Every structure is written in C-alpha cells, then in structure tokens.
Amino acid sequence: MSDASLTPRRIPDRLHSPAARLLGSWELLLLVVAVAIFIANSLASPYFLNAWNLSDATFNFTEKAMIAFAMALLIIAGEIDLSVASIIALASTAMGAAASVGVGTPGLIVVGLATGLACGAFNGALVTRLGLPSIVVTIGTMSLFRGISFIVLGDGAYRDYPSDFAYFGQGYVFWVISFEFVLFAVLAVIYYVLLHRTNFGRTVYAIGNNATAAQFSGIRVARVKFILFLLTGLMSGVAAICLTSRLGSTRPSIGMGWELEVVTMVVLGGVSILGGAGSIPGVVIAAFVMGLVTFGLGLLNVPGIVMSIFIGLMLIGVIALPRLWKMWRK
Amino acid sequence: MQLSVESRQFDSPRSDISDTPVLALRDITKTFPGVKALDGVSLELFPGQVTALIGENGAGKSTLVKTLTGIYQPDSGTIHVAGAPVTFATAQDASVAGITAIHQETVLFDELTVAENIFIGHAPRGRFGLIDWKAMRSRAAYILARIDADLDPDTPLRDLGIASKHLVAIARALSVDARVVVMDEPTAALSHKEIEELYDLVDRLKAEGRAILFISHKFDEVFRIADRYTVFRDGTHVGAGLMADVTEGDLVRLMVGRDVNQIFPERRKAPGDDVLKVVGYAHPTEFENINFTLRRGEILGFYGLVGAGRSEVMQALFGITKPSKGVTQIDGQIKVIRSPAEAVEAGIVYVPEDRGKQGAVIGLPIFQNVTLPSLTQTSRSGFLRLSEEFALAREYTERLDLRAAALDQDVGNLSGGNQQKVVIAKWLATKPRVIILDEPTKGIDIGSKAAVHAFMAELAAQGLSVIMVSSEIPEVLGMSDRVIVMREGLIAAELEGDDLTPETLVRFAAGIGESA
Amino acid sequence: KGAEEAAAELGNVEVIYTGPTDTTAEGQIEVINALIAQQVDAIAVSANDTDALVPVLKKAMQRGITVISWDSGVAAEGRELHLNPSSNPLIGNMIIKLAADELPEGGKVAVLSATTTSTNQNTWIAEMNKVMGNYEGIEVVGTVYGDDLADKSYREATGLMQTYPDLDAIIAPTSVGIVAAARAVEDAGKVGQVNVTGLGLPSEMAGAIESGASKSFAIWNPIDLGYSATMLAYQLATDAAEAAPGAEIPMGRMGTLTLDENTEGAMADPFVYDASNINDFKDIF
Amino acid sequence: MSLFKSREALLAGAILVLLALIASRFPAFIAPDNLARVFTDTSPLLILALGQTVVILTRCIDLSVAANLALTGMVCAMLNAAMPGVPVVVILLIAVTLGAVMGMVNGLLVWKLAIPSIVVTLGTMTIYRGTIFLISDGAWVNAHEMSAAFTGFPRATVLGLPMLAWFGILAAVVMIVMIRSTPLGRAFYAVGGNPHAAVYTGISVGRTQFWAFTLSGALAGLCGYLWVARYAVAYVDIAGGFELEVVAACVIGGISIAGGAGTILGTILGALFLGIVKNALPVVDISPFWQMAISGTAIIVAVTLNTRNTKRKGRIILRRAQEQTEGATA
C-alpha cells in the first residue's frame, strides 16, 4: 500500500526460524512417540532393558529399514515398489543356487546385489520406458519375481551356505552391536546425505512434487526414477544377503509380505505417499518405533496378529491425531 | 466501506442509481497461511450492468470470485443476495442462488463429454432420478449454439483444444439460469474472433438483466464492456465507481499506487549473427515445414490464433516432443536435442504457457524452483550449498520484482503472475543463449507486464535471443523485431518492418484472402 | 488345550502360547526372540520352515533354553528332539490305505497338498510314494498345492476333477485342503464318484462325512499332541531326561517317546474317523 | 469413445485367445457348464473389483477389502453358529451393513482427515484382520456349525446358475446403471478426473470418496457372507492377499490407477480374465510352481497393452492429419 513497490522489495530468505520449523516437524512428534514407547516398554516388561535383548530386537527392523531408505526416496519421487519382498526371494534364491555350486561368500554377495539390481532395472525399465504406473507394474513383478523363485526351488530349499556367510545376519561388530545394525546406521547416514544434501536428492523432491515441471526444468526425470528403482532393487539385494545369512537357508517364501511392512515404515516416517515430501530421519525413527512396538508386545506375549492391530492403529493414529488436534482447536 | 485516502476521489459522487444491488459483499476477509488474500473488501453488482474488477496479480480477485461462488468460505464478512444474507457451503449453494462463474482455471473434466462437462452437478434427471442423457445432450447443443460454438455435445473433452475447452466453460456458466455471471479472465485463452463473440454474449446477458462481474488485465476490454469498476490492491478495496468517470491512467494509478509507463520499451534494433537455425521441422500431426532463423539480440515474435501449433513447435525445439524430421543448428553447429536437459545444455530454455503444470514446481519453495536447473552452479561436486542457492534466487527474483513473503515460501502460494516470474527467474539464472517465452504475459497484470517487457528488451540488448509466442497483437507489434505467423501447423508468413501491421497479422493468422 | 492339561498336572509350569502375525519364518523368529528375552525354560515350536529357524533356535539353546519341535519339524541341529504326531511312514501309509480301501478294483487318486514348503506334508507324501507298490491298481495321477487357502484348495480340487474326469479319490493330508476338497466334490455333484480322504479334524469334517463326500479320514488327537509336547519340554528342561538317539522319555498319560537316530519320535498312531464315530468326536476337536 | 471401445475390445479379444489356447490343451474347459462354473468362481472377485473400481475412479485405493470380507464373513459365521435360526436374508443385510460401516470408516478417515487412502486402508486392513482374531480367538467356524440354509444359499441354483453367480451379475448391472446414470456415478469420474475442478462444480471430493469407500465396503461385506457360506469355513486368514488380486483385475480392465478413467465393462472383463487364468492353470497341467510367475506376467502384459493403447499421439493440428483421421473414422 506504500510506495515501497517502486524499488525492488527485499525478500527474506526464510519465513520461520529453523527452531520453529523443528518444533512443528513430524520427526519430533515421532521421536516423542518413540521415547514414550520405550518408557512404556521398560515399565511393562522387566526383560526389556537388557542390552542383548535390545540388540535382538533390532533385527526386527534393520533389514526392512534398509529397503525403507531406498523406498522412501522412491515414494518421495512419486513412485512405489511393491516387489521388494519378491526381489529378496529371487536374490536369495540366486545366492542359494550359486552357493550350491560352490561359490564363496564374496561371490554370493555379488550375486545377491546383482540380482537386486537386475530386478530394479526391470521395474525401472517398465515404469520409465513404457510409462506404466509403478504400483501396477510392481504388483505384477511381485508375483513374477517370487514366481521365478518358486520355479527354481519348488518345494526345495537351499541351505548349504559357506559358514563365513553367516556373519552378515548373525555376526557382531562389537559386543552387542550387530553387523546388521552397523550397516543400518551407515546406510541411514548415506541416505540422509543423498536425499538432503545433494543435487540428486533435490531432483527427487522436484520430481515428486511435479514431474512435468521438473522435466520442463531440464531434469532427466526418467533417468532419476530409473536410478531410484535400481537403488530400491539394490537395497532389496542387501536385505536379501542379511536375511538369508540370518536364516541360513532359502525358501521361495522368504520375506513374504514385507513389502507392506516396508511401506508402512516409510509412511509412518512421515513420507507423503503422494510424493514430494518426507525425510530420512523420519524413516529412521519410524523403524525404531516399529521395532520397539513389535518387540515390546512380543515380550508381553501378545500374538502377532494382535500386534498388527497396534501397527495399523499407530499408522492411522500418528497421522490422524495432529489433524484431529488442529480441527479441535478451530 | 473501507477506502484508502487516495482512492476517494474516484468514488462516484452520484447516488442516482435507482436499482438495488443484486449481490453485495461486505467486509469480506479471507486469509491463507501467511497471506491475507482479502482484507475487508466489499463489492456490489447491479442487474443489467457489467462491473469490472481489476487489480494486480495477487490482488485477491480470484479469491473473491471463489468466495462468492461458495468454493472458499470467508473468515468474516457477509454476502447478500437480493438484500438477504446468505452463506454458501459449496459451489452448488451459490449456483442455486443464481451465481455462476467462468473461473480463471479451466475447471473441466477430460474424461467426460462436452455435454456432461456443461451439466455436471446439475444434470437433468429423468425416471427414478436417473440422469436424462437425451435431455442433457439437446440442452447442451442449444447452449453451445447460443454462443456460436461448433462443438458436438458427445465429444470427449480430452479431444478438444484449449480454446474449445474455454467455450465449454462458458457454456457451463450459461447452463445455469443465473442472476450473476462472474467471468475471471475469460478472454485469456481466446482468439480475436472468439473474444468479439464473447463481447456480444456479454451484451446479451446485460440486456437480459443479469449482473456481470468481469475480471481482466486488459484495459481495452474493460473500457469496451464495463459500466462500473472496482479496484483491489493487495487484498484491499481501493476504489469503485462508474467507468464513465475514469481514464485508463486513473485506474492504473489506483491499481498499482503509482504511474506506469505502458509504452513498450525503446529498442535499438541491431540484430547480430544467426544464433539458432531451425530447418525442416515436421511432425506427423502437429506441424510441418517449419524453417526459421533467430539472430543474436533479436526478439522474434510468433503470432497465430490459439491452437495454431506455436507451442508445439517450441516444445519440439525444447526437446519435449520429437519432431519426425528436421534439424536444429546453434551457431552453425547441428545439435541433437532429445530432452529438455539437452536443450538447456545447448543454451535453449523455455518458459511454458501452462505455468501451474509445466512451469513452477508447486510444493517446492521459491528458491529451490529458481535453482533447479542451475544446481551444478550452486553446488560443489554434487552437494548442495544453501547459501549460494539463496544468493542466486535472490538475485533473479528481486530483479523481476517478485512479491513474496520469503524465499522459502511454497511457489504454490503465489499468485499466477508471481509464479510466472519465478519461472522466468529460473531460466535467466542458467544464463541461456536462446529463451523461448510462451505467452509470457498471459494473465499478468499491467505493472508486472511492463516489467517483463522491459526485462525482455534488456535481455535482447545483452545479446540474448528471444522467441516470444504471443496472441496479443500490441505485444507482438511492440516487442518483436520480426514476426512469424503460424496457421494450422504451418508458417503462414514472416513479417518485418513495414509489413508488420495489425492487419497483416490478422490476415495471415486467419488465412483471409487465400485459398485454404 | 492339551498343554494346559499337562501344566496343571505338573503344577509348576506356566505355558505361554503365542504366534506370529503371519505364517512366515521371519515372523516366528521375532516371536522366538521375544521368548528368549523372557528367559523361558523351554520352547516347543511347530515350525513354518525346517531350516530358517535353526540359527535363532541354536541361539536359544546356547542361552540354556530347552528347544523341541513338534508336528512340523526343525532340522536336527536346531532342536533337542522332534515330536512327530505319528510316525511319518505310518501316516504315509495310512493316507493311501484310506483311499485304497474304498477302491478294491484300483483307481486313480490325486494329492492335494498345502504349501510347497510345508515339511510335514512333503514328508508324508514322500512316505506314501514309497509304499505305493503295496497297493496294486492305485495310480497317483498328480499332486497340486492349495497353499492352505480355502479358495485355492477348492479351485485346485475342482481342477483335478476336470483334468481327470475318472478320478476316484483325492488325498489331502492337510486340514484346510481336505475340507475344501470335500466342498468341491459336493459342488461338482461327484459325491460317490470321488472320495476325499486324508488328514482332517473331526469338527471340520463332520459335514463332509455326513454328505458322503468323504468316507473316512484320519488324524491324531491334537490335544494329546499339545500335552505330549509340554511334557517332553518339561522333562528336558528339568534335566529329568536327555534327548539322545535311542532315549526313552516319559510323556505322562501318553506313555513314552522313543527317539530314533535323528532324535525324532512318534506320539501315537493316527486314528481313523468315519460315519460310525464322527459324532462322538466332532465337538471335541 | 473409440479409445474406450477399442480398449475393451482388445481385452475381450485377449480373453477369447486365452480361451482358445486353453481349449487347445483342454477342450472341456470351454463347455458351457464349465464356463458357468468359472464365472461362478470368479463372482467374488468380480463383486470386489466392482467396488474397487469406484474407489480407484476417485483416485483412491482400498487395500482393506479382503480384510473387510474376512471380518464380515467371520461375524456372519459366528452369528449363524450361535443363532442358526436367523434367516439368510437377515444375515445378508447384516453382512452388507457391516461391510458398509467398515467402508465408511475408511471413507471418513479419507474425507474428514484427508489421510491418503493407501495409508488409511493399509492401516484398517491390519486392524480389521486383527479384529477377526480378537472376536474368534483364532478359532475356526466349521461347516458343521453352520446351518444348511446358511451354506446352501450361494449354491442354490436359479435358472441354472448358482446364486453366487447371480449376485455377480446383479452387482455388475447395478453398478453399470449407477455409474452411467446417477449423479453420484458421474461424480466418481469428476472427482478422479480433476478433483480441483470438482470443487468448482459443487461436488465434494471427500464426500464422493466417502461414498466410494462405502460402496466398496458394502460389496466386500456381501462377499464376506458369500465366501464363508460357499467354502463353509471361516477363519482369520480367509482371502488373505486377495486385495491385490482385486486391484489387478481393475487394472487389467483398464481402470486408470490415476483415477477418472475406465469403465465397468472393463472391470468385468478384467475380473473374468484373471478368473479364467486362475481356473485354467490347475487344469492345463502346468506345474503349480509356475502359477505365480504366469499371473505376474499376465498383469504386466495386460497393463502394457492397455497403456500402449491409450497413449496420446499428440494433437491434430495439420489439416492433412485432420482429413486423414476424419477419413479413417468415416
């Protein structure tokens, strides 16, 4: 209303201070939930606060979380991969087949990762080359990949893995700190940097918010999405190595149903299923929350099916409560 | 009524208008997170009269329209229809009260037919309350005939061009027997001829005693059809009165709070060497035989009726679509451009026409939009550096006089015009060689328009080559060194110097005096 | 139910009965981890996967927990002993005998199994194939998998009847499969032509016996099984007995369990149910 | 319109080819009474797919249908076991109502709290499933506990077809009329095609989605009774994983996962296609281990063909091209 418009207006960088943004953030809310669950667990069960038990509990989520990191990026970019659990099965089968002809541990790792990458590339090509919706494509490949596993293995199993292969799923780096947990932590940092600190991460957000405009801004949208499918496949391969090592055997039903748990973890972590928003710290906390809830209820001998009610309620509740609160205040 | 001091002089001193307002809004306030879009504004509409609502981009015009059609609910204030207070919970409520609108955005459904698009929400019902398709078709055909639109009611909307879609939107507004017809920038996507038809329509509606609210950034239009005016600035009401009492200059001053030079910037025409050469572009269905050159420091206008295929040619040049034939040369070198990324590398950038869908990445903050194509510039070995991003974003947005609360604000919260500025800033930051502006001032207010024009001139003066696709004749004439006229996917003419007149443009664009 | 009976009999035993979300090995591992954390004295597990549970059960044993498997077994290194409801050869023989008894002139039979990974099913079918030679004229024409899903088993059974229009019997050594197969036979109007047999629970099969879709089927008493498993776990956990090949371990009212060289033992013979006795058992289990 | 027609024609063609292929290996498959049997067997899938179609049209997805079916089925079975005298009509009403209420819960969460549907239904899916365990204590309800009227109803034949098949036909007819000729039916398209614009036409996006979920829930409830009665058994896991098959049927039928596009006829054909594949695999003597891979491939191929067919070829601006297309259609 004044004549300030004559000279260019000075636009401030930020509307809110970083502290204010943190205060209103999803991650903080989740962290509060996680701490609350931790306290509740330690009160409810005398067995909870025990280093070894907590260490065992981490296995409930480490492998799923590894996939969840890549899945988070994929979902932020507006795609989804429901075939991850089937990739685990196929990668594990490939490793089992390799082990049965005498391939050593390093070779098995290569086989596992390569299978994951190949599956990711297949999904990625179908989505980016043929322009198919990823949710449908990966419902298809979910059957296809596990189906191949069934064709190869039938009702058999691979169980002759080299003894040093057991390290990835059963080894400990230091005292109670398992190899899987260390890998989980390292991957969390890597994915944090990738998503929040690099150009690549920025393009992921841009694509998720508006893929057309991103393309019109010179971003190679198809290529970025393809890479994300590759990453998700790769992480499924990593998870396959850990899980296979932990189980010491492979059957085609390995990891059945994990895709929904991974997606649940990602969504609980505050990633918008519609794409464009979310963070790695959120997913990390969500992984802990899910691990703590399942382990805590397990200690109380709550049957798994009842546990899943809690997860379902939490998934909806954690999103619904802040919204209800806002509506209430209005 | 809340008026600012300087506007009081424009208020009509006469109170001899006998008829009472059919629609009156009083002290309407509407806030969005971080923005007070409307701050205690009032507006009255009278039967048989056209009221023009004018204001800069982001002044709150569209927000007001949405408030009085039930899409938004005001935070405070009242709406009176024929003297009685009403509240609209949904668009249907407003429609029942006799208020209909052609909205700024196209609010249509690609998968439905023309007839359904016209009647959705109030389709004629037959037995058992089921939709009466026959009645709907015939009534749609009747309305379409009324506005001279040659469209089949059964065509799926997705098969129509943008101009035809706009006619459907108009037909939709007329399908309700409304006391009040709101038109939010109805002419933005229409061609010359269709605009004239729209004027006729407005005249007819007036004669039928309907009240019309007409929003436009084009003053010639406003003076052509409006009886009254209301001016908003930054969400406040700054003046209202009778058109007869004001001049264009008065309105502009009210709108922007200062004088604006509407004359196109003075330009020294000294085109340099050929920078871009397009040879033999062709596409199976969209265009054919497209040849032109662009010189250094030149502004090359592309004129044509809406739907002539100009945007398609530009998008091919920018690597979005693949032409079946043809080559692109830059500085005499053949460049293969298969994607926008390659176009940007080659120094060609494109400001699209549809900024909501193709221009701005809504959901990302302003600064991230600006730096999106320049990330390599602001980062170190692939890692982001926020301070550099803010610096780059600030440099270009402030040069374009962007109105925003902060650089980390979501672009989605900006008005259309300001979004356009963000898109232009994004490209300028890449320091391109050729910039293609597709309808750069479509829906932009007069103040910003002048800024964009001045900026274009400055860019050209700095040696950047500009292609400007525009459907506005004054703009084409005022800004271009040379103009290519397109019609039905072909280049109809290339005009320069004395050949460049409004008449020649219209003649070649419409194909008058030639055998088709 | 049987486990509680045993607990009551023993007096100082608390039974925790729990299960995973779904029937996957990964889920069972989470449950076992939770049990290890509670420092239980013994774990008796019916495994979803022979091999996958081995590492976690080994860990349990390292921490001094007695581990036995029952019904669906775990590979030998993952448990101290395995309690078969009945001896595998016996069951293998039983299921084919039930079919053959109704087919004095021989005929075609097909097998409807559960999932391709269920150990016990596969063992029984393998044992059955071993003794096929004893049943002259009986031909096993195919094996299909209903995945322990009612709808898929139904569809597979229907498919079998179509593929082999002269099929005489369907053997389903799975409680879900046998019910679905009986249903499919009823719906196809082939009661009397195709006899459904195998392993099932009287409560679930009462209807099929009544309709005639199934003439007879066999099963062991699941209450006894729970009872025996609890007894065995108690014996081992209190170090009253040791699981070694050849060992004989008492199981309360169920007698003693004799372990073979794989430290497996069989509880009792399966019991055959038909129209004559079904009504006495259908409300029990 | 022509695009739509050709898409469905393509699918119908594919079904015929499929039937011909099956017949070449197993002629009895295409005998009329067998086809009727296949249709009957496909009816639950069809009914659920019809409900899912409406949900997908509004840009949502309902992953809770199978759990809804199972819970309703369990309630009906327990009710019948406890009170054998309750007539089937009442049970049907209860099933539909209960299913609709569960759909409404989904719908309310999507509408009032604006939580993305995939998150809501992922959550309610586990909650509904878990509830079955809670009410049944993990126990089965078996054939002999159900009354003859209860289990006999879906199998009672009328005019040569079992009631189950008639329900499939009835649902299809009602849905065709509803989608084509009611304001709500058209609103489903409007909301999915352009939710932003729907608001401008006075259609409430949330309310329309709410009704879509309600409809989907009601149909799932209906299936719950039919399913349990048909297989004469109710337990926690019935129809596990069926939701993905239902989505697959819609997608194969050409319902765009992005919302707003597709026809009921497409869904019917999509469900039939899957139903035929499922019923044919056991009879054409393909190793059971191949089944999964084959259905996965079928989904991928079908969606590839569908998307190919609808891909935009650009606008027609050139007069030459215009005349060509007009010549082609004339």
Ligand SMILES: Nc1ncnc2c1ncn2[C@@H]1O[C@H](COP(=O)(O)OP(=O)(O)OP(=O)(O)O)[C@@H](O)[C@H]1O
């Ligand atoms: N949904 C929304 N959320 C947040 N802010 C909004 C929203 N809609 C509009 N605004 C803000 O409200 C103000 C008024 O916008 P409005 O669209 O009414 O302007 P306008 O006068 O129509 O401008 P134009 O001439 O560019 O169309 C702008 O600052 C805009 O950024």
Ligand SMILES: Nc1ncnc2c1ncn2[C@@H]1O[C@H](COP(=O)(O)OP(=O)(O)OP(=O)(O)O)[C@@H](O)[C@H]1O
């Ligand atoms: N029916 C349609 N199908 C697909 N895209 C369309 C359709 N109508 C318009 N568009 C797109 O919308 C934008 C604007 O369309 P418009 O009618 O202005 O055509 P245009 O060819 O860009 O016109 P002009 O040549 O005047 O620029 C263009 O990007 C065009 O590709």
Ligand SMILES: [Mg+2]
């Ligand atoms: Mg506006």
Ligand SMILES: [Mg+2]
């Ligand atoms: Mg254009």
